[in-house]
Amino acid sequence: MDFDLPEEMTALREMARKFAAEEIGPHAREWDRTGEIPMDAIKKMGELGFMGTLAPTDLDGAELGYLGNAIVIEEVARQCGGTALMLAAHNGLCQGHMLVAANDEQRKKFIPPLARGEMLGSWCLTEPSSGSDAAALQTRAELKGDEWIINGSKMFITNGDRAGVFIVMARTSDESKTKGISAFIVERDRAGLSIGPKEDKMGMRASDTVPVTLEDVKVPKENLCGELNMGFIDTLKVLERGRIAIGALSTGLGRGAMEEAVSYAKDREQFGKPIIQHQMLQFMLADMAMEIDAARLLVRKAALLQDSGNPSEVESAMCKLFASEMATKACLNAIQICGGYGYTKDMPMERLMRDAKLCEIGEGSSQVQRIVIARKLLDLRKGA
Ligand SMILES: Cc1cc2nc3c(=O)[nH]c(=O)nc-3n(C[C@H](O)[C@H](O)[C@H](O)COP(=O)(O)OP(=O)(O)OC[C@H]3O[C@@H](n4cnc5c(N)ncnc54)[C@H](O)[C@@H]3O)c2cc1C
Structure with missing residues (x-):
């Protein structure tokens, strides 16, 4: 088993990370305030293939598979949850349903303008x-x-x-x-x-x-x-795939909260030393790092199952459930680490926390994911 990303996926992650840090991060607070992602930002994401992550190249998509889609979504969410949610619904739900169920004629008519980012779905x-x-x-x-x-x-x-x-x-x-x-x-x-x-x-x-x-x-x-x-049968297939993207989105939000908290805690001094030197805060950050990694591994397991043509009903539910609850917790702890400053809109944690909470509700709540997992577990036991 190889835990390293293939070379082309590492390159995709670096490209998405750079783009998100330069073109999304600096505007995230403003877009949160205005409630709108400008169309020129969507156009740029179209040029990079982010608006057609799953669509095949002959329909103007980037054909990145579920792993590539998860990588892009995590990097975008690291900077702005709302932009990542726009991508998840556009790629995974709208185009995702067409990829599951549409006929050739429908695909040729509707997918290319969506995948190029000329039209939202x-x-x-x-x-x-x-x-x-x-x-x-x-x-x-x-x-x-x-x-x-x-x-x-x-x-x-x-x-x-x-x-x-x-x-x-x-x-x-x-x-x-x-x-x-x-x-x-x-x-x-x-x-x-x-x-x-x-x-x-x-x-x-x-x-x-x-x-x-x-x-x-x-x-x-x-x-x-x-x-x-x-x-509805097709809808369940769409959700099975879509939940992987919400897991990746949550992982990006949790990582954002941790990275921002580390950077602040290195600078902020209390009791004569940077607060990062207080062991209690180090332990909070250690838990975050471990849980973010665990979430990403669950996301990648579900994505790789889909990319190899296998179902991932339980794996998708697990990655979405674990990652979304992890993200809310990581954001709350990041706010705690930054104290009063973390509670203001001058720092991104409060926005990341508000974004993270949605991931426990949309595309099936945490309760629904537990039902999906338990149902399968009980079936397995019946068969055993
Ligand atoms: C920002 C946002 C974006 C969204 N985007 C889309 C979209 O693009 N397309 C779309 O179709 N939908 C979308 N949704 C809808 C989303 O998928 C639903 O909100 C979600 O599925 C929960 O449904 P509900 O809000 O009606 O809650 P309800 O189903 O009313 O649930 C309320 C509470 O009851 C719990 N509950 C329900 N049934 C059970 C049970 N059997 N056992 C235990 N607990 C249970 C739930 O977990 C929840 O805690 C979006 C929602 C939001 C907030």
Whole structure:
């Protein structure tokens, strides 16, 4: 077993680290305040392949695989959680669903502009009354002639404020809860699609989150994405992969908090010496370093399983659960190490902490990840 990254992945990490430190980090506080990532920053990320990390090169993607995607997301999150969340939803959820389920014609039409960063993508599963119990969704699609008519409300949609295309999950049969849902590609300019105001969130503020309403939205028959009534089964595959990115995002946030705390603690003096020389703080940092490394290893295990064509349901749940809870803890301890200064907006820890908390909620809460892991564990025991 080789724990070193392949050469091309090391080069990718160095490139992403440099770009994020120079082009994202200096603006992260401002983007958190304004609630917007400027389009020219998105364009630059498009030029580097960050907007098409998973898409194949023949569709203008960078084809970096799940390991490469995790590396990019960790480096971007190290500087700005909101920018990393924008990337995770755009690549892993919107394009991710197309890569799982779309036909060749749909891929050729929609993926290249997304992968080049000319257009943002959103993925619409959650509704006002269905979150963790996502299959209870109430949005409906009915086939009339050659068109699907979609009606419903979606909630908490990342990138929705500016997205050019939405993947919308809707009920197409009442025969089965999970095998009665289909996915549709809905272009932004379809009549009846309306975007609500941005949520005033605690963290991940650079990334927009909006409600999306569909009132008699008509899309052509060919906009069905994947097999009829199998959209929820595809959704589970998308989430299995997407959770790896949230694990990587959390790892980046935890690392950011630790690096900032180390740098501050070397300079700050109390009781006649730099506070880093107080052993109690060293132990807090040692725990952070160990847990960040453990999180990254779990992320890489799940990513490598996907890259070798294997399922990673439990590994994805484990990496997301461990990394997100680690990140919140690391950020809180980093604030503690920086004392009153860490509690102000002059230092990045409070922003990283607000960003980290989302990772315990989105793409399946910590409770849902524990359900996924326990379910598999119980099945294994039954089989043993
Ligand atoms: C910033 C942000 C961005 C998001 N982006 C997207 C997006 O792009 N697309 C999209 O479709 N959705 C998105 N979401 C929605 C997100 O996936 C949901 O918020 C999440 O799945 C939880 O659903 P909920 O908020 O309805 O909470 P609920 O499901 O109502 O859960 C509330 C609490 O109950 C707990 N709970 C629920 N069921 C159980 C159970 N069986 N056992 C134990 N505890 C349980 C949960 O863990 C949680 O603690 C986003 C959310 C946020 C906040």
